[in-house]
Amino acid sequence: MKTNYQLLTDNCIASLPPDGKPTLLLHSCCGPCSSYVLEYLTRHFDVTILYYNPNIQPEAEYEKRLFYQREVLKHLPARIMECAYDGAAFEEIAAGYENAPEGGERCTRCFLLRLEETARRAAQGGFDFFCTTLTVAPHKEAERINRIGTELGRRWGVRWLPSDFKKRDGYLRSIRLAQEYGLYRQDWCGCEYSHGKNEAGSI
Numbered sequence: 001m002k003t004n005y006q007l008l009t010d011n012c013i014a015s016l017p018p019d020g021k022p023t024l025l026l027h028s029c030c031g032p033c034s035s036y037v038l039e040y041l042t043r044h045f046d047v048t049i050l051y052y053n054p055n056i057q058p059e060a061e062y063e064k065r066l067f068y069q070r071e072v073l074k075h076l077p078a079r080i081m082e083c084a085y086d087g088a089a090f091e092e093i094a095a096g097y098e099n100a101p102e103g104g105e106r107c108t109r110c111f112l113l114r115l116e117e118t119a120r121r122a123a124q125g126g127f128d129f130f131c132t133t134l135t136v137a138p139h140k141e142a143e144r145i146n147r148i149g150t151e152l153g154r155r156w157g158v159r160w161l162p163s164d165f166k167k168r169d170g171y172l173r174s175i176r177l178a179q180e181y182g183l184y185r186q187d188w189c190g191c192e193y194s195h196g197k198n199e200a201g202s203i
């Protein structure tokens with residue numbers, strides 16, 4: 001039976017103490033995807049965005065997405081932790097998987113790279129939870145992302161907030177908010193291997 005991750009998010013939120021907001025380190029892939037997720041999560045958590053995406057190529061594209069990530073934070077109440085571009089980290093984990101199809105093993109390794117850094121920083125910073133915007137994208141499997149997040153949460157001793165943000169029209173809402181905020185929305189996932197594929201909902 002498939003796990004209903006949206007239900008797990010609901011249950012987690014329902015179990016939060018009534019006073020104060022727990023801290024959450026939210027890995028964000030880009031401004032548009034973070035818009036709906038922030039609108040939703042900042043009602044329940046004190047959110048800090050982690051912009052760590054060595055998969056984005058070239059560096060100019062990384063900077064462009066970072067610019068629009070900052071734009072989102074003019075509208076929604078969260079802080080940001082920005083990481084310097086580290087394309088070599090992605091090249092290392094993608095070596096040998098360059099021709100893997102989008103959604104295959106290269107992507108699993110890419111999720112792991114980004115979420116491990118999020119878990120590490122969450123542990124280091126004493127955050128109560130960590131999470132990612134990645135599950136808002138229609139073609140990114142919530143199952144795989146949550147499996148990785150749960151395992152990393154155990155390893156680093158920080159609670160993973162399970163999610164499937166594409167549910168409840170989360171993706172649609174992110175498109176509307178991106179229009180409202182005047183954000184740039186790229187049409188490829190991030191790495192050079194996904195560039196030009198323009199698969200619907202691959203971002």
Ligand code: SF4
Pocket residue numbers: 055056102103106107108110111189190191192193194
């Ligand atoms: S297609 Fe996207 S998720 Fe997959 S490796 Fe490239 S950037 Fe990472």
